Each structure stands twice: as structure tokens, then as C-alpha cells.
Amino acid sequence: MQGVQEGLNVRKKMILLLAFSSGFLLVILFLSFWLSNDNLRLSSAKNLAPNLEHLFGTDWLGRDMFTRTIKGLRLSLALGAFTSLLSVIIATLMGVCAATFGRTVDAVISWLIDLFIGMPHLVFMVLICFIAGGGVYGIVLGISLTHWTALARLVRSEVLQIKNVEYIQISKSYGKSAWFIARKHILPFIFPQLMIGFLLMFPHVILHEAALTFLGFGLSPQTPAVGIILSEAMSHISTGKWWLVVFPGVLLVGVIKSFDSIGEKLRILMEPSSANE
Amino acid sequence: MPLIGENLGHYYQKDRWIIKDTNLSVAPGEVLGLSGYSGCGKTTLSRILAGYISPRIGRVSIGHKTLERRAFRPVQLIYQHPEKAINPKWRMRDVLIESYTPSQDILDAFEIREEWMNRWPVELSGGEKQRFCIVRSLNPATKYIIADEMTTMLDAITQARIWHAFLGICKSRNIGVIVVSHESSLLNRLCDNIYKVGSGG
Numbered sequence: 001m002q003g004v005q006e007g008l009n010v011r012k013k014m015i016l017l018l019a020f021s022s023g024f025l026l027v028i029l030f031l032s033f034w035l036s037n038d039n040l041r042l043s044s045a046k047n048l049a050p051n052l053e054h055l056f057g058t059d060w061l062g063r064d065m066f067t068r069t070i071k072g073l074r075l076s077l078a079l080g081a082f083t084s085l086l087s088v089i090i091a092t093l094m095g096v097c098a099a100t101f102g103r104t105v106d107a108v109i110s111w112l113i114d115l116f117i118g119m120p121h122l123v124f125m126v127l128i129c130f131i132a133g134g135g136v137y138g139i140v141l142g143i144s145l146t147h148w149t150a151l152a153r154l155v156r157s158e159v160l161q162i163k164n165v166e167y168i169q170i171s172k173s174y175g176k177s178a179w180f181i182a183r184k185h186i187l188p189f190i191f192p193q194l195m196i197g198f199l200l201m202f203p204h205v206i207l208h209e210a211a212l213t214f215l216g217f218g219l220s221p222q223t224p225a226v227g228i229i230l231s232e233a234m235s236h237i238s239t240g241k242w243w244l245v246v247f248p249g250v251l252l253v254g255v256i257k258s259f260d261s262i263g264e265k266l267r268i269l270m271e272p273s274s275a276n277e
Numbered sequence: 278m279p280l281i282g283e284n285l286g287h288y289y290q291k292d293r294w295i296i297k298d299t300n301l302s303v304a305p306g307e308v309l310g311l312s313g314y315s316g317c318g319k320t321t322l323s324r325i326l327a328g329y330i331s332p333r334i335g336r337v338s339i340g341h342k343t344l345e346r347r348a349f350r351p352v353q354l355i356y357q358h359p360e361k362a363i364n365p366k367w368r369m370r371d372v373l374i375e376s377y378t379p380s381q382d383i384l385d386a387f388e389i390r391e392e393w394m395n396r397w398p399v400e401l402s403g404g405e406k407q408r409f410c411i412v413r414s415l416n417p418a419t420k421y422i423i424a425d426e427m428t429t430m431l432d433a434i435t436q437a438r439i440w441h442a443f444l445g446i447c448k449s450r451n452i453g454v455i456v457v458s459h460e461s462s463l464l465n466r467l468c469d470n471i472y473k474v475g476s477g478g
Contacts, residue, residue, distance in 0.1 A: 166358075167362050170362055173327065173328070189366065
């Protein structure tokens with residue numbers, strides 16, 4: 001049992017952590033607009049180890065790694081957020097439709113899911129990316145159209161589980177519309193799963209963006225994106241230029257971790273059973 | 278306009294009839310008791326009458342009209358377990374006003390306190406939640422209420438108070454009530470007539 005608490009309660013601590021994580025992301029976002037593109041020009045200051053002028057050092061073309069990393073993170077974040085959102089939306093629609101519109105729709109959607117899972121998805125992504133003409137557009141479409149399946153299955157089973165619960169039947173007996181029930185009863189129930197699905201998509205998207213770019217279907221190589229920076233840096237790590245890979249890698253982990261903790265904290269804060277802690 | 282179930286029959290597995298050839302009717306303002314041993318089909322019968330499931334044979338009608346599926350159903354069912362009948366992610370105020378906004382008189386009659394409104398369902402006891410379930414079924418459009426073991430989990434004094442308030446409101450609005458219970462002393466006390474499920478009458 002808890003006694004009378006002193007100082008901050010769990011809820012306030014959580015809000016503080018939440019503010020810290022969001023602050024971290026905002027600082028990166030702000031820096032990415034503030035740092036000038038001039039730092040990305042080629043210069044004679046090549047292969048410098050981290051110093052006061054170049055916080056993360058410079059690469060073999062003399063570009064400032066700090067600027068590249070921050071700008072790369074912005075692009076990767078935007079790409080990740082947009083792609084994850086798109087695939088979560090597809091997954092939700094498919095999952096809810098499969099669970100509510102009867103057997104035929106369920107069979108069709110399950111078949112579609114099996115089809116997408118059955119194909120090696122890198123091949124599929126390359127195909128979609130190529131059709132869409134590469135670039136940011138191709139990556140977003142390619143990744144989001146191939147990665148909704150697992151979440152759609154999860155949503156489908158969750159909705160099937162909750163669909164015949166008593167409070168939803170009661171809501172129906174009040175003459176509430178299917179839309180009202182989906183919005184007020186079903187969505188809040190599957191929201192935690194959607195949130196986790198969304199956050200787990202993030203690193204996936206960033207890795208696939210790097211993979212597609214590496215294969216030549218994605219972004220152009222001079223674009224600062226974390227995936228490109230990391231894959232380039234890997235070839236230089238054996239020559240002792242550790243700063244090319246360590247700082248971008250650490251920042252990437254930090255960013256993903258703060259997204260993760262934002263999601264987790266929000267979920268806990270919204271959970272009724274922990275409202276008083 | 279009485280609520281009439283004619284020739285009702287239902288099974289969940291083929292040809293294993295749970296209820297068969299059941300006829301019953303409730304007039305507005307009447308209190309009918311449904312009694313019977315456990316598993317005899319009391320709950321199935323009340324779910325059929327409330328329109329949650331359609332019977333395999335027979336029909337349910339109010340004044341010769343069958344129930345509409347999409348509109349507010351004038352026959353409301355109050356469940357045995359309030360914790361399952363309330364969305365755990367809603368605050369009690371939202372639960373209460375999902376069907377209509379009750380007046381202060383009704384809330385006072387069931388001793389629902391203002392401070393419960395902003396709580397989550399997990400923060401109230403079963404009896405407190407059940408009062409919310411009763412109040413929200415007393416919509417102005419409700420003509421009949423089926424109380425399926427509504428007060429089984431409550432102590433005797435609370436039971437008596439809730440039934441007193443509930444039947445008072447039903448009488449004044451001319452609502453027909455079906456009381457489902459296996460406790461014959463409760464039924465004898467409350468009901469005008471008693472129907473035994475599973476015996477054909």
C-alpha cells in the first residue's frame with residue numbers, strides 16, 4: 001500500500017518525462033531549420049575529429065556532420081511519421097472492415113493479408129518504389145503499402161474480441177449508429193495497439209529507407225538522411241573515423257527512444273486504472 | 278400496448294431447444310416475474326424479448342408491431358454484471374448520458390452522488406455501477422424493462438431500496454417490468470404474476 005506521497009506523484013513525474021522527450025524532439029526539429037545549408041558544402045576541412053567548431057567532426061568531403069545528422073534526422077523523422085501513419089490507417093481500416101462486415105469481406109481481406117505476407121517484401125517495395133518513381137514519394141508508398149499486414153491482423157482480432165461485448169450491445173439497443181460505436185467504443189479500445197504499431201514501424205521505416213537508397217531506388221545520395229549517413233559511415237569505420245557512425249547512431253537511438261517513451265507515457269496517462277497514482 | 282412473445286423457441290446448437298412453445302405477455306405497468314432453475318433459459322428468453330437475439334421460431338411484438346432494429350429499442354435489458362455492461366474507458370458521466378440526460382429527481386431516487394460522475398468505472402463498487410445501469414435504461418422512450426438478476430450481488434437492504442425506487446418510477450410512468458430471478462421470495466414480494474420458464478406455463 002502507498003502512504004501519503006511526498007513531492008511529485010507518479011502522474012506528474014510522467015508528465016515531466018513526457019515534456020522532456022517532446023522537448024528533445026522539438027530541439028532537433030528547430031535545429032534542423034536553424035542550421036544553414038552552407039555547412040553541407042564541400043570544404044577543405046576533411047576528416048576532422050569532433051572539435052568545438054564541428055561538434056560531430058567532418059566527413060571525407062569536408063561536410064559538417066552535426067548539420068548532416070540533424071537534417072538527416074528531420075527527414076527520417078518526417079518520412080517515418082508519415083509512412084507509419086499511412087500504414088496504421090490502412091491497417092485500421094482493413095482490420096475493422098474484416099471484423100465487422102461479415103464473412104465475405106473477412107475472407108477477401110485475409111486473403112489480401114496472406115498475399116502481402118507471402119511476397120518477399122523487399123522485392124515488393126522495390127517494385128512499388130520503382131513504379132512511383134523513387135524519391136520520398138516512392139519510399140513512403142513502398143513501405144506503407146507493404147507493412148500494414150501484421151497490424152491489420154492484430155486490429156481484426158481485437159475488434160472481433162470486443163464486438164459482442166455487453167456494453168456495445170447496450171449501445172446498439174439505444175439505437176446508436178455503427179459509426180458512433182466504432183468511434184466511441186472500438187477505437188479507444190484498439191488505440192494502445194495502434195500506438196505501439198505506429199512506434200514499432202518507425203525504426204523499420206528508417207532502415208528500409210536506407211536499404212532502398214542503398215539499392216538505388218530511394219533518395220539521392222547527397223540528401224542527408226540517417227540511413228544514408230549510417231551506411232556510408234560503415235565503410236569508413238575500419239579506417240578509425242568513429243565519429244561518422246557513433247553520433248548519428250546515438251542520436252537516432254535517442255530519437256526513437258523518446259518517441260517510444262512518449263507513446264508509452266501517453267498510454268499510461270490515458271489508462272483509467274492508473275488515473276490516481 | 279402489451280409486450281407479447283408468441284410461440285417463442287430458440288436453440289444454440291441444432292435441435293437442442295432451450296426454450297420452446299413459450300407464450301407470454303406483459304401489460305404496461307405490470308410486474309411479471311420469470312423464475313426457473315439455473316440454465317433453464319431465463320436469460321435467453323429475456324434477450325429474445327429485448328431484441329438482442331432473434332428467436333429461431335415465433336415473434337416478439339409490442340401492440341402488433343415487431344421491434345425495429347436500428348432505432349432506440351423500447352424494451353431495455355438490465356444485465357446481471359454491471360462491470361461488463363459499462364465501457365471501462367469511459368467516465369461515469371459519459372456512461373450515464375449515452376442514452377439520455379437523466380433529471381436530478383431520478384439521480385436522487387437512486388442516491389447517485391455528483392462526485393461519482395467524474396470517476397472511472399473501476400473506482401465504483403458493483404452496486405454503485407448497477408444504479409447507473411438502471412438509471413440509463415429509464416429513457417423517456419422506454420416502455421418495458423427486463424431486469425435480469427439485477428440485484429443479485431447486493432445486500433438485502435440495498436436491494437430493497439433499489440427495488441422500491443425502481444418500481445416507483447416504473448409505476449408512475451406505466452412501464453412494464455419483467456423481473457428475472459431464481460429467488461422465489463423476491464419474486465413473490467415484487468410481482469403481480471409469475472411465469473415459470475421451462476414448464477410451459
